[in-house]
Amino acid sequence: MFIDIIIWIIQIILVPAVAPLCVGIIRKIKAKLQNRQGAGIFQPYQDLWKLFHKDEVISKDASWIFRCAPYIVFTVTIIIGASIPLFASFINNTVTGDLLIIIYTLAIGTFFLALAGIDTGSAFGGFGSSREMTVAALAEGGFIFSLLTVALISGSTNVFTISQTGLLYQSQYLLSGTLAFFGFFIVLLAETARFPFDNPATHLELTMIHEAMILEYSGKKLALMEWASANKLLIFIALASNLFFPLGIAQSAGISAVMLGMVIFMIKIVIFCLVIAVLESSIAKFRFFRLPDLLIIAFIFNVVAIILIH
């Protein structure tokens, strides 16, 4: 009982606690690849701390949607962070752990983020929202179907059960699982505003998607938005690593299993950060109207994957 409570507390605070680190690692690796020294990997924490202590300017055109959106977007990532397997798959969350709940609750965040982008009446914000919704709408098919593939293999749409089943251990599903993973990885890049979909480091008006929507935010609200987008990145990394490669995740209660699960989770995060950073350093951003091709490919990968399941 006592250990359950501790595990749940860790589960709930792990995503917001580790997410900025994840961003820091990616930035550090990118800096190294560009022959720069780069800021330390804990820099994002300091940035958030700094932003939380700044005063704010809010546009006079903004309504309560603009003021509430950061809290809603941030809350969504906290709830989803607690509803997916991170280091342990035995804690079965049957109330919010359904894959469709995860997808559509994340959509609440996207919805309010896009509305906040429109709310200030700036042209940047509006176009950011338009682009974000276009990418999100087309990513939806690949997102649902990649999780559906692993759900069909494990016979449940609950992400903890999927993780517990351990799809990599069954060789006949290897091809389906691999295809679904590649489909999911494309969706990961799209939903977390990474290359080749979006450039998280730019503020050039022609290219930005996510940054354009939060352009008018400052102070605490900007901190929440930045933190939420870091959380979202970690959520997708956790889904990718624990649904498709559930190696080392704690399958039963026990101090050693849980500790091992956490260490392995950290290693997985670093590996994914490395892959994302290398990818961002080696390819260019795509032209906006080439993105649908990529997203449809993600969907088609998964249709093939589902057909291959016997």
Next chain:
Amino acid sequence: MRKHDTFANIWSHFFAILGSLSGLFFVALMASGGDDLSFSLGAFAVPFFSLSFHIDKLSAFFIFIISLISLFCSVYAIGYVKHFYKKYDIGALGFFYNLFILGMLLVVSSSNWLFFLIAWEVMSITSYFLVVYDRNDPQNVKAGFLYLIMTHVGTAFIITAALLLYKFTGSFEFEAIQSGASSIPLSIKNTIFIFTIIGFGTKCGIVPFHIWLPDAHPAAPSHVSALMSGVMIKTGIYMMIRIFFGMLWPVPVWWGLALLVLGSISSLLGVLYALTEHDIKRLLAYHSIENIGIILLGLGGALTFLSLNMLPLALLSLTAALFHTLNHATFKSLLFLGAGSVINQTHTRNIEEYGGLIKYMPYTAFFFLVGSMAISALPPFNGFFSEWLTFQSLFLGIASLSLYEKWIFILAAGSLAFTGGLALACFVKAFGVTFLARPRSSHTSGAKESSLSLRIGMGAMALLCLLFGIGSSHVVVFLESVGKNLAIFKGTASLISSSGQQVVVGNNFGSVSLLFLCICFVFVAGLVFYIVTFVINKNQKIETGATWDCGTDLTGRMEITATGFSRSIVTIFKGILRPSIQHDIEYHDAQSRYLPKSRTITLGVQDVYQSYFYQPLNRMVSLIALRVKSIQSGNTNMYILYIFIALIISLLFVL
């Protein structure tokens, strides 16, 4: 005159409310009593005709929807029709409005084909008069005419289907047909199926029979649009359930698959066309087509499972379809009422001219936001639960079917997935462009919050959207019992188990608790708000400034427009939507063309079905009419000769 208007308004809507309340009361009695109700009124000398009613749980469920929605629409109408005072006759509106509700109630409770057809016509004709009520706008009259034609083409197919059923079973009574259905040969059954799909599909607005819907729904007064879109088109769904799951049972597999394909096409095309719209009521009307598609996905899934003898799965799919029927009725009426409230203040339906209304109409904006979230299937609102259930039934279909059935289920699930994403984009557009940012035109400047009766109507609907969502574990049990009440589902094992607040589908295949999610959300959001505001840096100063304007003056014309918002999606789907751009430039110097005076860009979207289906059909009919014209000489003797020849030929046939 003014007094007369108020009198007519109060009394007509008072009776509508009274009728709705008694409908709800009746359903509550049914739910507690549990038995089917069958009775006939009077005996008629006319053969085959009887005023026979049969009200089982399915009918009661639809009576519940009709009464519930018309109750709040009537409350809304008391305030809403005030702007028609002195322009039109309020009494006529009240008369047709009440008759329209009566027609819908009779449609779902009659059990004789002839009686049903009369009720169906009452419903169709009264709704036609309501569509053309605002008759000073020629656009509305045209829309009404199109509606009248389409609905009667549909009725013609329904009558043919009814006559075919009569030919092979010898009765117009629903129950007699059901017991005699085994004598109908398969080819006739298939014909009846196609006729039913065309007939009732026209009323539902299934693509490609939907062309009247985006024209007629916007033309009607908003509370009538809400009823038409939320409730009337569902009567088609009701009859499909009656016929496919009752009268014509057993059915071949391809019927269900055909419904799935139709549902996929309707949902995807519906939402894509909605994205291109900038007339707020047309946008909502296209979303009705989308949602009918989603209901058909549940219905088609159920029919497929049924014909493959997988009864528990069929019951699950049917429950999903019924739940979505209920949900769509609530959130679509809410959105239409919200749109009506906005149009009442701004006097335009073009969302490009709105903007910033959230500051002038905070309640309407909030209710519209709830409706938008519900229709975009965002938890914890009701739209999410029924889409979740539909997804679960399709997923279970993919898991348990093989070969081409599996392919069609994958197609259906895929189109549902993309539909969800596109609907979200569309409602960011609809809500954002209407209510957020700065006003785009002078139309919004005079906007005030709507009166109390409008707010009550919308608020009650918004509350229902939330309640049906967080109480979904209880509602779903009721809806499943509606499905179980059908003869073919007697004794079927249930795949849905609802323990406490949690709903589990299948053998732990999926589970969800929206109440828990909702409580978590409120709790975490409250905690985050408390910590951020009162714990960290509580002395923070918040200034109000101007939006970053790059050194220029920001005007309403610099904000994103609805057309601009959806332009990228329209470009991506240009293969289907066929967008057209027309540039017109007027020059100061027409010869040398150096100094342009004004530029006009006209963006349009081609109606594929219009240009490839209805226009050729129209041309063909005109061509035949032209040929037929040559035998019409205008000479009476000639016509008498025709009659004589026709008589002789028919005599030859008979003898």
